[in-house]
Amino acid sequence: MTEQLTLQTDVLVLGGGPAAAWAALNARDRGAEVVLVDKGYCGTSGTTAPAGTGVWYVVPDPERRAKAKADREQLGGYLADHNWMDRVLDQTYANMRRLGDEGRYPYPIDEKTGEPIRSGLQGPEYMRRMRAWLQRRGVRILDHSPALELLFDNAGRVSGAAGVQRQTGDEYRISAGAVVLATGGCAFLSRALGTNVDTGDGALMAAEVGAEFSGMEFGNAYGIVPKGSTITKTAYYGYASFYHEDGRIVEGAGSMRGRSVIARTLLTEKVFAQLDRADETTAAQMRLGQPNFFLQFDRRGIDPFTQRFEVDLLAEGTVRGTGGVNVIDDDCWTGVEGLYAAGDAATRERICGGFTGGGSHNAAWAMSSGTFAGAGAARDALAHGRRAVASLRGAGRVGLGVGDTTLNPDAVVVSAQSQLLPFEKNYLRDGIRLTPALGELNSIWEALSHSDFGASTARGRVLTRQAAAITAVGRWIYTSALARTESRGMSTRDDFPALDPAQHGHVLIKGLDDVEIRRTPALPGSLRPHQVRVA
Numbered sequence: 001m002t003e004q005l006t007l008q009t010d011v012l013v014l015g016g017g018p019a020a021a022w023a024a025l026n027a028r029d030r031g032a033e034v035v036l037v038d039k040g041y042c043g044t045s046g047t048t049a050p051a052g053t054g055v056w057y058v059v060p061d062p063e064r065r066a067k068a069k070a071d072r073e074q075l076g077g078y079l080a081d082h083n084w085m086d087r088v089l090d091q092t093y094a095n096m097r098r099l100g101d102e103g104r105y106p107y108p109i110d111e112k113t114g115e116p117i118r119s120g121l122q123g124p125e126y127m128r129r130m131r132a133w134l135q136r137r138g139v140r141i142l143d144h145s146p147a148l149e150l151l152f153d154n155a156g157r158v159s160g161a162a163g164v165q166r167q168t169g170d171e172y173r174i175s176a177g178a179v180v181l182a183t184g185g186c187a188f189l190s191r192a193l194g195t196n197v198d199t200g201d202g203a204l205m206a207a208e209v210g211a212e213f214s215g216m217e218f219g220n221a222y223g224i225v226p227k228g229s230t231i232t233k234t235a236y237y238g239y240a241s242f243y244h245e246d247g248r249i250v251e252g253a254g255s256m257r258g259r260s261v262i263a264r265t266l267l268t269e270k271v272f273a274q275l276d277r278a279d280e281t282t283a284a285q286m287r288l289g290q291p292n293f294f295l296q297f298d299r300r301g302i303d304p305f306t307q308r309f310e311v312d313l314l315a316e317g318t319v320r321g322t323g324g325v326n327v328i329d330d331d332c333w334t335g336v337e338g339l340y341a342a343g344d345a346a347t348r349e350r351i352c353g354g355f356t357g358g359g360s361h362n363a364a365w366a367m368s369s370g371t372f373a374g375a376g377a378a379r380d381a382l383a384h385g386r387r388a389v390a391s392l393r394g395a396g397r398v399g400l401g402v403g404d405t406t407l408n409p410d411a412v413v414v415s416a417q418s419q420l421l422p423f424e425k426n427y428l429r430d431g432i433r434l435t436p437a438l439g440e441l442n443s444i445w446e447a448l449s450h451s452d453f454g455a456s457t458a459r460g461r462v463l464t465r466q467a468a469a470i471t472a473v474g475r476w477i478y479t480s481a482l483a484r485t486e487s488r489g490m491s492t493r494d495d496f497p498a499l500d501p502a503q504h505g506h507v508l509i510k511g512l513d514d515v516e517i518r519r520t521p522a523l524p525g526s527l528r529p530h531q532v533r534v535a
Contacts, residue, residue, distance in 0.1 A: 003170045003171075004170065004171045004172065004173060005165070005170060005171070005172035005173075006172070006173050006174075006389050007035060007140075007172070007173075007174045007175070007389075008174070008175045008176075008386050008388075008389065009033045009034060009035040009140070009174060009175075009176050009177075009386070010027070010032035010033045010034065010176065010177045010178070010378065010381040010382060010386065011023075011024070011027040011032045011033070011034045011035075011176060011177065011178055011179075011180065011374070011377045011378055011381050012034075012035050012036075012037070012160055012161060012174050012176035012178075012179045012180070013027070013034060013035070013036040013037070013179075013180045013182060013374070014037055014147045014161060014179065014180065014181050014182060014183050014202060014205075015036075015038060015039075015046075015180075015181070015182035015183045015184060015202070015343065015345070016036065016037075016038025016039070016040060016041070016042030016043070016045050016046065016141075016143075017045070017046035017047070017048055017049070017127070017182065017184060017343060017344075017366065018046075018048050018126070018127070018130065018343065018363070018366040018367055018370065019182040019342040019343025019344070019345070019365075019366040019367070019369060019370035019373075020036060020038070020042070020180070020182035020183075020342070020343070020370065021036075021042070021127070021130040021131070021133075021134055021370065022095065022130075022342075022366070022367045022368075022370030022371050022374060023180040023182055023340075023342050023370040023371070023373050023374030023377070024036045024134055024139045024180075024374060025130075025133065025134060025137060025139070025370075025374065026370070026371045026374030026375045026378070027180070027374040027375065027377055027378040027381075028137045028138065028139060028378075029374075029375070029378075030374075030375055030378035030379060030382070031378065031382065032177075032377075032378035032381055032382060034138075034139045034140070035139070035140045035141075035142065035174055035176070036134065036139055036140070036141050036142070037141075037142045037145045037146075037147055037161070037163060037172075037174070038141070038142070038143055038144070038145065039144075039145070039146035039147075039183070039197045039201070040143070040144065040197050041143045041144065042127075042131050042134075042141050042143055043127045043128050043130065043131035044124075044127065045194075045197050046127075046184055046194055046197060046198070047184070047192075047193070047194035047195055047198065047319055047320075047344075047358070048121075048123045048126065048127060048194070048363070048366070049123050049124060049126075049127040049194060050123060050124065050193055050194045050292065051123050051193065051194070051231070051233065051290060051292055051293070052120060052121065052122050052123055052289050052290050052359075053120060053121055053123055053126075053358065053359035053360075053363045054119060054120045054235070054359040054360045054363065055092065055096065055118070055119060055120055055121060055359065055360065055363045055364055056068065056088070056089070056092060056351075056360045056361045056363065056364035056365075057092055057093060057096050057118050057119050057364070058089055058093070059093070060089075060090070060093060065086075065089055068089065069082060069085045069086075069089075072352055072353070072355060072356075072361070073353070073527060075256070075257075075353075075355040075489070076322075076349075076352050076353020076354050076355040076356075076489050077353050077354040077355070077488035077489035077499065077504075078353060078504065078522070078526055078527050079215075079349050079353030079354050079488070079489065079504075079505075079506065079522055079526055080349065080350065080351055080352055080353040080526060081350050081351070081522075081523040081524070081525035081526050082525035082526070082527075083523070083524070083525035084350035084351050084523070084525065085350075085351050085525075087330070087368070087372075088350075088351050088364055088365060088368040088369075089364070091367070091368035091371055091372070092364040092367060092368050095367045095368065095371060096118045096367075097118070099121075099126075099129070100116055100118070102133065103129050103130065103133045104129055104132075104133075105121070105125065105126060105129050106125070120289065120359075121363070142165065142172070144165060144166040144167050145163055145164070145165045145166070145172065146163050146164065146166065146201065146462050147161040147162070147163040147183075147201070147202075147205065148161075148162055148163045148164060148396060148400065148458070148461055148462070148465055149161065149162050149163075149205060149208070149394045149395055149396025149400065150179065150205045150206075150208065150209055150339070150394075150395045150396075151173065151174075151175065151389075151392035151393065151394055151395065152209060152338075152392060152393060152395055153387050153391060153392055153393075154391070155337070156209075156337065157337040157338040157384070158178075158179050158209055158336055158337065158338035158339040158395075159175055159176060159177070159179075159338055159387040159392055160173065160174045160175040160176045160179065160387070160389070160392055161173075161174055161176075161179060161205075162174075162394055162396075164458035164459060164461070164462060166459060166462065169457065169458060169459050170458075171458050173389050173392070174389070175386055175387045175388065175389040175392055176338075176381065176386065176387075177338070177377075177380065177381025177382065177384050177385060177386050177387075178338045178339070178340065178377035178378070178380045178381040178384070179338060179339055179340070179377070180340045180341070180342055180370075180373045180374060180377050181202045181205070181206055181325065181334070181339060181340065181341045181342070181345050181346075182202075182341070182342045182343045182345055182370060182373070183198075183201055183202030183203075183205075183345050184197065184198040184202070184319060184343065184344045184345060185198050185200070185203075185219070185317060185318035185319035185320075185321070185324065185344035185345065186198055186199055186200030186203060186219070186317045186318050186319065186469065186470060186473040187199075187315060187316050187317040187318075187319045188315055188317050188416070188417055188420045188421060188470050188473075188474070189413055189417065189466075189470065190314055190315040190316065190317070190417075190421055191230045191314070192223060192225075192230055192232050192314050192315070192316050192319070193230045193231050193232060193292075195316065195319055198317075198319050198344070199466040199469050199470055200318075200466075200469035200470055200472065200473035201465060201466065201469050202325075202341075202345045203318075203324070203325065203345065203469060203472065203473050203476075204398075204399075204465065204468060204469035204472050204473075205395070205396070206325045206334065206336070206339065206341070206345075207472065207510065207511070207512055208395040208396060208397055208512070209336050209339065209395050210336055210510065211325050211326070211334045211335065211336050211339065211341075211510065212325070212326045212334075212335065212508045212509065212510040213323060213324060213325055213326055213347070213476055213480075213508065213509050213510065214323065214324070214325075214326040214347040214349060214506050214507070214508050214509075215321075215322050215323035215324070215347045215348075215349040215354065215480075215506060215507070216318070216323035216324075216473075216476040216477050216479075216480040216481075216507070216509055217323065217354075217477065217480035217481040217483070217484045217491040217507055218321045218322040218323050218349070218354045218355070218489050218490045218491055219317050219318035219321040219322075219323040219473070219476075219477040220315075220317070220321060220426045220427050220429070220477065220481070220490055220491065221315070221316040221317060221318075221319065221320035221321040221356075221357065221490065222259065222263070222313040222314060222315055222316060222423055222426075222427050223313065223314050223316050223320065223358070224237045224255060224259070224262065224273070224311055224312075224313060225311065225312055225313070225314045226296060226297070226309050226310065226311060226312075227309070227310040227311060227312045228312075229296050229312075230314070231292060231293055231296060232314055232316060232320075232358065233290055233293045233358065234255050234256075234259075234357060234358065235255065235357070235358065235359070236255075236275065236286060236290065236293060237254075237255035237273060237275075238254075238255045238256065238277075239275045239276075239277040239278040239282065239286070240255065240273040240274060240275050240276070240277065241273070241274055241276050241277060242254075242262060242271055242272070242273050242311070243271070243272040243273070243274070243308055244265075244269065244270075244271070244272075245269060245270050245272065250262065250265055250271060253265070253271070256357075259313070260427070260428060260492065262311070262313065263313055263423045263424075263427055263428055264428065266312070266313065266423075267424060267428075270310055271310070271311050272308040272309060272310055272311065273304075273308065273309060273311045274304065274305070274306070274307065274308045274309070275304045275305045276305065276306070278305060283305050297309070313423050313427070315420065315421045315423070315426065316358075317420070317473070317477075318344065318473065318477075319344055320356065320357050320358050320362065321356070321490060322347060322348040322349050322352055322353070322354060322355065322356050322489070322490070323347055323349075323476075323477070323480070324341065324344060324345050324346045324347040324348065325341040325345055325346050325347065326346075326347055326508060327340075327341055327346050327347065327350070327369075329376075330372060330376075331372055331373065331375065331376025331377075331379075331380075332346060332369050332372045332373040332376060333376060338380065338384070340373040340374075340376055340377045340380075341369075341373065342366070342369040342370040342372070342373040342374075343365065343366040343369060343370060344362065344366070346365075346369055346373075348361065348362060348365050349506065350365075350523070351364070351365055352365075353489055353526075354488050354489015354490055354491060355489045355490050396465075397449070397512065398445075398448050398449050398453060398468040398472075398512070399448065399453055399454055399461065399464035399465040399466075399467065399468035399469075400454050400461055400464070400465070401451070401452035401453050401454030401455075401464075402452060402454055402455070402456055403452065403454055403455050403456050403460075404451045404452045404453045404454065406451070407447065407448065407451055407453050409455075409460075409463040409464045409466065409467040410463070410467075412444060412448065412453075412467040412468075412471065413466070413467050413470060415440070415444055416441060416444055416467070416470050416471045416474055417470075418440075419437040419438075419440050419441055419474060419478075420437075420441075420470070420474045420477075425437045426477070428494065429481060429491065429492060429493050429494065430493065430494040430495045431482065431493070431495050432495070434478055434481055434482050435482065437478060438475065438478040438479060438482065441471055441474045441475045441478065442475060444471050445468075445471050445472065445475060445512075445513075446513075448467070448468055448471065449512070449513055453468070472512060475515065476509050476515070479509060479515050479517065480507045480509050480517070481493075483507050483517050483519075484503060484507055485500070485503070486498060486499055486500035486503050487499060488500075488503065503519075504521075504522050504526075505519050505520055505521045505522050506519065506520045506521075506522065507519060508520060
């Protein structure tokens with residue numbers, strides 16, 4: 001027989017990565033009591049913890065800031081907003097300095113200037129320091145405690161969450177004045193390093209209380225990996241040349257521009273890479289910066305700088321795409337009373353439009369949006385007060401039944417993956433492939449939502465909720481992709497290869513059984529292709 005843990009707090013943070021940690025920290029700064037629940041172990045779970053990451057850290061120099069903002073504007077389809085970029089650059093600059101001072105992060109020192117080098121972070125050390133910092137500040141952390149559903153009060157305000165402690169099987173219900181959703185994105189259980197906790201659970205919970213999503217069509221990130229590997233450090237492939245099996249160069253192939261060339265070539269033959277564009281100094285710096293990237297080669301006896309190795313593409317979905325829960329004000333409020341979003345769970349279009357990748361902008365967004373959301377949630381919670389746990393109802397719908405013998409969660413995931421993982425469907429997009437793939441996902445969802453899909457134990461319902469979330473996220477991605485009948489950012493269409501000026505805006509989507517699409521203009525701080533901004 002399971003027991004139930006019942007808690008009350010001011011701010012409840014769902015997630016355990018950098019966005020969640022910064023949200024909890026900043027809520028404490030505003031005097032709020034904070035509980036953080038993580039699906040894994042806060043400090044080691046998620047995509048940041050296992051590897052190094054670059055950070056979009058730019059000193060407050062007008063010329064450098066202007067260059068940093070313009071860097072990916074075209075790649076992102078001119079959807080990024082300069083006002084948001086300025087806010088995130090300012091906040092990231094402040095947070096990175098605070099991380100060293102208060103968080104005790106040991107930045108390396110530049111031998112020439114004697115100054116700390118703050119352009120990147122070692123994920124394991126970064127997240128270890130963040131956990132210790134939270135503990136010093138009095139944040140209560142519940143590890144291995146995935147949330148299964150949001151709780152709401154009689155007025156419809158999100159006021160907590162319910163879930164399960166995986167190691168004991170005990171359930172919990174936590175009431176809160178406000179909730180920060182920082183559960184990460186969705187990588188469809190593709191096995192990309194650190195993403196097994198990123199199954200779209202937060203997105204499903206947000207949809208169940210009426211939140212909208214923006215930029216889901218840009219949830220089709222694919223990372224380059226050595227064949228059979230899980231380590232997607234695509235930035236390093238900027239130093240690579242790509243080859244056919246017979247040694248000929250694959251013309252046009254590349255890591256940032258030209259990944260689609262690799263994908264098309266892989267449809268008919270093997271592709272090989274070699275990091276032959278890195279000189280000795282760069283190679284040494286690469287090994288120092290990302291040791292786990294090279295461990296896989298060392299174990300195989302391969303020198304990637306002098307030898308070719310077979311590569312593949314691995315789906316990373318919205319984790320390194322840009323789509324997520326829409327945020328509608330400076331506090332990263334979702335538009336649903338009591339609910340805020342941060343990190344990969346929220347849309348990153350505000351700062352990078354329709355194109356991003358690992359680290360850099362995403363790392364800056366995680367710490368900055370976490371800061372905004374944590375502070376906003378604290379103010380909101382302290383103004384509204386707490387709710388009694390017994391007065392709250394669960395918002396969860398699909399995947400919380402007692403069990404359906406005809407629907408196995410593992411089989412559901414495999415069925416959804418068959419539509420979402422193949423890059424010829426999700427990456428090399430065309431309506432003739434997207435439409436039937438969406439039809440299959442709709443059929444899966446209909447079967448889930450019109451059954452008693454679930455499990456007899458709370459632990460089992462973690463798996464059924466994951467299956468439902470992956471399916472739901474896939475439906476939003478493909479529905480949004482079909483609605484954007486052009487090629488912009490990461491969402492390129494073979495049947496609509498040109499950028500359409502009339503579609504310079506955002507595609508928003510909401511709903512579960514009945515999915516609704518609407519469009520909004522690009523934010524006032526975004527540019528069009530013909531505009532030139534003078535710093």
